[in-house]
Amino acid sequence: MTDQAIEIANVTIRYGALTAVRDLTLNVPRGSVYALLGRNGAGKSSLVRSVLGQRRPDAGAIRMLGEDVWTHRAALMQRVGVVSEDADAPPEMTVAQLARFSAQLYARWDPKEVADRLERFEIPPRAKFGALSKGQKKQTLLALALAMSPDLLILDDPTLGLDVVARKSLFDEVITELADRGITVLITTHDLGGIEMLADRVAIMKNGSLVVEDELDALKTRFRRIRFAAQPDSFGESAPLSLEDIFIAVSGEGAQR
Amino acid sequence: MNATLVIARRELAEKRFVFVTALAFLALALIVPFMPGVHDGERAGALIVGSLILATALSVGLAAILGGSIVGRELSDGRLSFYFSKPIPATAIWWGKLLAAATLIVASFGIVGFPALVAGGAAALSGWTAEGTWSIFAFILFGAGALFLLSHVIATLVRSRSAWFLFDFVAAVICGTAMWMLMRALLAGFAGTLTLRLIETFAAFLAVAVIAGGAWQLERGRTDRKRSHMELSRFLWIAIGCGILITAAFVIWVTSVRPADLRVDNGRQAGQWAFIRGVANNRIDYHAAFLYNIPDGRAVRLPVPPWATVAIRSDLATWFVRSDGVYELWFARLSDRDPKPQKTSIALKDWASPRLTDAGSHVQLLGSGGIVSEYDLTTGRLLGASRWKPEPRPRYVVDIGNGRTVVAMGKGSAVFEGGRMIRTEKNVWPLAIGPATVPLLARSGDQVFLWNPLTGERRAIR
Numbered sequence: 266m267t268d269q270a271i272e273i274a275n276v277t278i279r280y281g282a283l284t285a286v287r288d289l290t291l292n293v294p295r296g297s298v299y300a301l302l303g304r305n306g307a308g309k310s311s312l313v314r315s316v317l318g319q320r321r322p323d324a325g326a327i328r329m330l331g332e333d334v335w336t337h338r339a340a341l342m343q344r345v346g347v348v349s350e351d352a353d354a355p356p357e358m359t360v361a362q363l364a365r366f367s368a369q370l371y372a373r374w375d376p377k378e379v380a381d382r383l384e385r386f387e388i389p390p391r392a393k394f395g396a397l398s399k400g401q402k403k404q405t406l407l408a409l410a411l412a413m414s415p416d417l418l419i420l421d422d423p424t425l426g427l428d429v430v431a432r433k434s435l436f437d438e439v440i441t442e443l444a445d446r447g448i449t450v451l452i453t454t455h456d457l458g459g460i461e462m463l464a465d466r467v468a469i470m471k472n473g474s475l476v477v478e479d480e481l482d483a484l485k486t487r488f489r490r491i492r493f494a495a496q497p498d499s500f501g502e503s504a505p506l507s508l509e510d511i512f513i514a515v516s517g518e519g520a521q522r
Numbered sequence: 523m524n525a526t527l528v529i530a531r532r533e534l535a536e537k538r539f540v541f542v543t544a545l546a547f548l549a550l551a552l553i554v555p556f557m558p559g560v561h562d563g564e565r566a567g568a569l570i571v572g573s574l575i576l577a578t579a580l581s582v583g584l585a586a587i588l589g590g591s592i593v594g595r596e597l598s599d600g601r602l603s604f605y606f607s608k609p610i611p612a613t614a615i616w617w618g619k620l621l622a623a624a625t626l627i628v629a630s631f632g633i634v635g636f637p638a639l640v641a642g643g644a645a646a647l648s649g650w651t652a653e654g655t656w657s658i659f660a661f662i663l664f665g666a667g668a669l670f671l672l673s674h675v676i677a678t679l680v681r682s683r684s685a686w687f688l689f690d691f692v693a694a695v696i697c698g699t700a701m702w703m704l705m706r707a708l709l710a711g712f713a714g715t716l717t718l719r720l721i722e723t724f725a726a727f728l729a730v731a732v733i734a735g736g737a738w739q740l741e742r743g744r745t746d747r748k749r750s751h752m753e754l755s756r757f758l759w760i761a762i763g764c765g766i767l768i769t770a771a772f773v774i775w776v777t778s779v780r781p782a783d784l785r786v787d788n789g790r791q792a793g794q795w796a797f798i799r800g801v802a803n804n805r806i807d808y809h810a811a812f813l814y815n816i817p818d819g820r821a822v823r824l825p826v827p828p829w830a831t832v833a834i835r836s837d838l839a840t841w842f843v844r845s846d847g848v849y850e851l852w853f854a855r856l857s858d859r860d861p862k863p864q865k866t867s868i869a870l871k872d873w874a875s876p877r878l879t880d881a882g883s884h885v886q887l888l889g890s891g892g893i894v895s896e897y898d899l900t901t902g903r904l905l906g907a908s909r910w911k912p913e914p915r916p917r918y919v920v921d922i923g924n925g926r927t928v929v930a931m932g933k934g935s936a937v938f939e940g941g942r943m944i945r946t947e948k949n950v951w952p953l954a955i956g957p958a959t960v961p962l963l964a965r966s967g968d969q970v971f972l973w974n975p976l977t978g979e980r981r982a983i984r
Contacts, residue, residue, distance in 0.1 A: 280748075319606045319745040339525075342609035353604040357536060369528045370608050 267331050270295045270417050270449040271316060276325035278311045278473075285311040287473040288325070293466075298443065298450040300460045300481075302508075303470035304516050309453040310350055312470070313421045316451070317347060330416060343372055346410030350421040350453075352402035356395025360388055360405055364412070371413040382408040386434065400431030407435060411442055418442075420452040424459060432459060439463065461508040469515045477515050484511060525610045529618025530625070537626060540584060544630040547576045551637050570638045577635035578662050581627050585666035588623045589673025593736065597747040598681040602740075612741040620736065627666050635659065668725070671732040675754065678739065682751035693759045700766050704773045711777065712828055713808035720772070724765060731761035776802070779810045781821050788828075791816070793836025795856045799828065813839050813854060813861065822854055822861050831875040838882045840866075840899065842874065849873055851885065853899060867902030877919040877927070886919060886927060886938070894929055896941030906941025921957040928952050928962065928975045935964075937975045947978055 271293035278286040286308040293299040303309045314320040316327055318338030327334045329341050354363055360383060368374045383390060386404040388397065397405060403423050410418060420439070424432045436459045442448065443463070454460050461481070468478040477484065488511050554572030555565035593616075596602045605615045638655075679690050701724070708717045735757040743750025784800040791797075799811035813822040813834070825843050826832060832841040837857040842849040843865075851868040854861040874889035879896075884905065886896045895907035910931060920928040926939045934948035950973060952962040961981065964973035972981040 314603075314745065317607060319603055320749070321742075321744075321746075338606070339609050339611040339614075342607065347607040349603060349607060351600060351603075353601060353607075355532075355536060355601070355604065362535075366528070366532055367608065370525065370610060 267328075268295055269293060269328075270297075270330060271299075271451060272326075272328040273312070273316070274326050274328075276312070276315060276322045276327060278308070278315055278320070279323045280311075285473055286315075286322070286470075289470075289473070289475050290325075291468055291475055291478055293449060293451050295449050296447050297465040298452065298463045300464035300467045301451065301453045301470065302455075302457070302460075302467060302512055302516075303453075307470040307516075308473040309470055310421060313350075313419065313451075313453060317345075317419065318342075343413070344416040346413060346415035346418045348403060348406045348410050348418075348420045348423045350425065352394075352399070352406055354394045354402075354406065356393065358394050359391050360394060360397075361390035363394060363405065363409060364390070367409050367412070373414045375412050375414065379408050379412040382411065382438070385438075398431075399425075400427040400435075403427060404431070404435060404438075407438060411438070414446070415448055417449045417451070420450065420454070422453050422455065424454060424456040432456060436463065457507070457509045457512055464508075467508065467511075469512060471516055477511070481508065488514065525614035526618045526621065529605070529610065529615055530621040533619055533622030534625060537588075537622070540626050540630055541633070544580060544633040547580050547630075547634040548573075548636065551576050551634060573635055573637040574658070577631045577633075577638070580634055581631035581662065581666045582669060584630055585627050585670035586673045588626065589670035590677040592619050592623055592674055592677075593740065593750070594674065594677025594681040597678070597745070597750055600745070603745045606745050612744060613737045616737045616740045620733065623670060624667075627670065628663065631659075631663060631666070668729065671729055674736065675732055675758070678751055678754050682747045684748045684751045686748075686752055686755055690755055690759075693755075693762075697759070697762050697766060701769070704766070704769055707773050707777055708808065710825055711779075711802075711808040711810060713776070713806060716776070716806040716808055719806065720769065724769060727765050728762070731758060731765070735761065776805050776808050779805065779808065781812050781814050781819075784810060784812075790832070790834055792834045792839075793856075795834065795836065795839070797824075797832045797834045797839065799824075799826070799832075813856065815856075820861075822863065824852075824863065830873075833876040833878045833885070835878050835882055838878060838899075840876045840878060840885055842870075842876065847871075851876065851887075851897075853885075866897075866899060868897050868899075877921075879921060879925065879927070884925070886929075886941070888919065888929065892931065894936070894938055894941070894943070896938070904941070908936070908938060908941070908943035910936045910943060910946055918955050920952045920954045920962065922960055922962070922975065923957070926976070935975065945976070945978070947975070 269292040273289060273291050276286055276289045277284065289312065301309050301312070311320070315322045316329065316334065318334040318341065321335050330344060332341055334341060358366070364376065364379045368376060380390070383405065386401065386408065388401050388405055394402065394405065407423065418439070423435055427435065439450065440463060443450065450463070452460060452463070464481050466479065467481050467484055469476050479487065485506050489506050551569065551573035554560070555568040560568045602615070606612070679687055705717050705721070708720065735754050738757040739750050739754040742753040779802040781798060783802045784798060785803060786798045786800040788799040789796055794816055796814050796816055797811070798814050799809065802808045802810050809828050811824040811826045811832070813824060815821070824832065824841055826841045827844065830842055832839060837855065838853060839856060840851060840853040843852050848869045848871055851866045852863050853866060854863050870887065870889065872890055874887040877886040877888065879886060883899055884896055885899045886894060888894055892910045893907060896905045897903065898905060917930045917932070920930070922928055926937065929936045929938060930951045934946060935950055935952060936943050936946045938944065950964050950966045952958070952964050952973070952975070953970070954962055960976065961972040961974045964971060970983065972983055973979070
C-alpha cells in the first residue's frame with residue numbers, strides 16, 4: 266500500500282486554448298490535511314474535478330488510494346467523501362431524501378451519524394435542499410460525506426460564501442472527525458485563517474502551476490528566512506508570519522481573504 | 523440496491539409530476555364523451571379517439587422534453603457532478619435515467635390511453651381491428667422513443683456550445699447523402715419494400731447506437747459538457763459510418779445481380795439476343811433487366827422499370843430510362859462485340875412504348891393520348907406524329923414493311939407511314955404482333971379474315 270492518498274503526476278488540463286493546469290505534480294500523504302490554495306482561476310477546481318475522476322486530464326495521471334482514479338472512480342468513491350464547490354445536490358430533494366438516496370449507494374453508512382450531525386447543524390430533515398442557506402447546504406453535504414466513514418475527504422472550497430459562525434461550525438466538524446478517525450483531507454479554500462489551524466501541508470497554485478508545496482511549518486520557516494534576508498532590520502520586530510502572508514507573497518496583491 | 527435502479531427511482535421521484543399530468547389528461551379524456559355535440563351512439567368512439575389523441579400528445583411531448591433534459595441540460599447546468607461524486611458507475615447513471623424516462627413515457631401513454639383499451643380498443647371503431655389498435659400503440663410509442671433519442675442527441679450537441687457542432691453538421695450531411703445514394707441505388711431497381719426494410723433496420727441500428735452512445739458519452743465525457751459532446755459525436759459517427767459501410771456492402775451485393783439470379787417474369791427473344799426481366803432471388807423486390815446473349819452468356823444490364831417496354835431486334839434494342847422527370851430513350855447495338863447502352867437525344871415528358879421499324883433506323887413511340895410519333899434513332903430527328911382520337915392508348919404495332927406500320931388500338935387499327943397516319947379502320951385488329959406482310963390475318967368480332975390495311979379490302983379465308 267502506498268503512503269500517498271493522492272498522487273498527481275505531470276497533470277495538464279486544457280479547455281480549448283486555455284491551459285487550466287500545467288504539468289502539475291503533487292502527492293497528498295495519507296492521514297494529512299492538505300490545503301490546496303490559489304487565487305480564483307488558478308486551476309484548483311479543475312484539478313479537483315480531475316482528482317474526483319470527473320474530468321480526464323489531457324496529460325499525466327492521477328491515482329487515489331493506490332488506484333487510477335479515471336478507471337476506478339466508482340469503486341473509489343465508496344471511500345471518498347466529497348463536499349463540492351457548487352452544492353450540486355438536486356434542489357427539490359429534502360435532506361432526508363438525500364440521506365436515504367446516499368444510504369443506498371454506500372457499503373459503509375451510518376444513518377445515526379447523519380441524523381446526529383444534521384441535528385447539531387440545526388438542519389431540518391424535511392427541508393428541501395434548494396431552500397437551505399449556502400452554509401446549511403455545505404453542512405448537509407459534509408454530514409453526508411462523513412456518514413460513509415471516508416478514508417479520504419475532499420472539500421472543494423467548503424467555506425465559500427459562509428458566514429463566520431457557519432465557517433467555524435464546518436471546520437469544527439472536520440477537526441472532530443480528524444481527531445476521531447485520522448482521515449486524509451484535501452481541501453481547497455480561500456479561508457486561510459481557518460485552514461491554518463488544520464493543514465499539515467500546503468500547496469499554492471498560480472496560473473495552473475504549483476509554485477509552493479511544503480509542510481506548513483517548514484513553509485513558514487522558509488518564508489521567515491526570506492523576509493529576514495530581504496529586510497534584516499525587521500528581525501524580532503515583525504508580527505509572526507501567517508499563511509495569509511505567505512499566500513499574498515506567492516500569489517501577489519489582491520488575494521482574497 | 524443496484525445503482526441503476528437507485529438512479530431510476532430517484533429520477534422517477536424527481537419527475538413524479540408527470541404522473542399527475544397524466545391523470546389530468548386521463549380526466550380530460552373521460553370528459554370528452556360528455557361534451558356538447560357528442561350523441562349517445564358516439565360516446566364510445568369519442569372516448570377512444572379523445573384518449574388516443576391525448577395519450578399521443580402527452581407521450582410525444584414528454585419524449586421531446588425528457589430527451590432534451592436527460593443529459594444535455596444536466597450537463598450544461600452542472601448537475602451531473604452530484605451523481606459522479608457518488609460510487610455510481612457512469613453507465614448506471616445512463617441506464618437509470620433511460621429506464622426512468624422509458625417508464626415515464628410508457629406509463630403516461632398507458633394511463634391516458636387506458637380508456638381506449640377498456641372501451642374495446644380502436645376495434646370498437648368501424649374499420650379498425652384489434653391488431654390495428656396494438657399497431658397504433660406500438661407506432662406511437664416507437665415514434666416517441668425515436669423523438670426522445672433525437673432530442674437527447676440534439677440537446678447534447680447544441681448545449682455543449684462546442685465547435686464540434688460544425689463537424690456534426692458536416693458529418694450529418696455526408697452520411698445523409700451517402701444513405702440517400704444507397705437508397706437510390708435500390709430504388710433504381712424498384713425495390714420499394716427492400717428499401718423500406720433497410721431504412722427500418724438502419725433506424726433500429728441508429729437507435730441502438732444512440733442508446734449505447736449515451737452510455738459511452740457519460741463514461742468518457744462524465745461532467746465535462748464539451749468532452750461529453752465530443753465523445754457522443756465520436757461514438758455516433760463511427761457507428762453510423764460502420765453502419766453505412768455495411769449498408770453499402772449490402773447494396774453492392776443486391777445490385778450486383780446476374781441473369782442467373784432472376785426469377786424472370788418478362789422475356790422476349792430476337793435472334794441470339796433476348797431481353798429478360800424479373801425479381802432477383804433473395805433480394806425481396808429488387809428488379810433487374812438484361813439483354814442476354816444466349817450462345818455466349820454475355821449480358822447488358824438495363825435500368826428499365828418493371829412496367830416499361832423494351833423493343834428488341836436481332837441487332838438492336840431500345841428502351842426508356844426515367845431521369846430527372848423525363849423519359850430518355852436509350853439503345854444498344856447488339857451487333858457490336860461489346861454492346862454498350864447509349865443515350866439518344868430523344869426525351870419525352872410522358873411515358874411511351876418504343877417499337878423499332880424493320881430497318882432498325884427508325885423508332886416508333888406509342889404514347890398516352892393516342893399519339894404515335896416516329897424518330898430517326900441515330901439523329902433523334904422527329905419524322906412525324908399523329909393522334910387517333912377514338913382511342914387514347916395504343917396497344918401493339920405490326921410492321922408491314924416500306925416504313926409502314928399498323929397500330930392496334932382499343933377501338934380499331936390505324937395505319938402509319940413515316941410517322942403519319944394514312945388511314946384508320948374501326949373494329950378491325952391484326953392478329954400478328956410482330957413484322958408481317960400484307961394481307962394480314964385480322965379479326966372483327968368473331969370473324970377472322972384476310973385484310974389489306976392500306977386499302978381496307980377484306981377477303982375470307984379458304
